Amino acid sequence: MDLDTKVGHELRGRHPVLVVSNERYNRVSNLAIVCPIAKKDNSHDHHIKLDKRTKTQGFVLTDQARILDIVAHNYEFIERLPHEILFDVTDIISEFIKGENNLSA
Numbered sequence: 001m002d003l004d005t006k007v008g009h010e011l012r013g014r015h016p017v018l019v020v021s022n023e024r025y026n027r028v029s030n031l032a033i034v035c036p037i038a039k040k041d042n043s044h045d046h047h048i049k050l051d052k053r054t055k056t057q058g059f060v061l062t063d064q065a066r067i068l069d070i071v072a073h074n075y076e077f078i079e080r081l082p083h084e085i086l087f088d089v090t091d092i093i094s095e096f097i098k099g100e101n102n103l104s105a
Contacts, residue, residue, distance in 0.1 A: 016056050016078060020065065020090055032070045035060050035089060046092050048085060055079050062092040 019026070021033035037058045041047050048060040056078055 014074075016058070017068075018060050018081065018086070018089060019070070020086070020093065026070070030069060030071065031067050032075075033065060033067050034070070035062050035065045035093075037061070046096075048088050048092070050081070050085065053082050054085070060085070060089050062089055062096070065093050065096075 016037040017034040018037060019032045019034050021031075026032045037050065037056060037060055039058045041049065041059045044063065046062045048062065050057055050060065
């Protein structure tokens with residue numbers, strides 16, 4: 001796979017992201033597992049709407065989780081999300097990983 005470019009329906013440009021990996025992983029690897037946050041919802045069950053408890057508004061795109069070097073991608077901390085939202089996001093990502101038909105590319 002060519003990991004240098006974004007193609008298809010992947011988000012491009014600067015967007016807020018939700019860091020779902022823990023601080024230890026982020027510190028040891030200098031990477032973070034993130035989900036982009038988009039303003040538009042495509043009515044997918046696996047998009048989590050941010051609510052009035054958050055300054056950031058939009059939808060967490062759990063289907064576009066990726067691992068990034070957040071320093072190289074100009075990381076800027078905005079806020080901590082409520083634990084319930086983070087749990088919903090990580091639960092969905094976990095279900096993606098547990099699938100029976102995992103394939104290598």
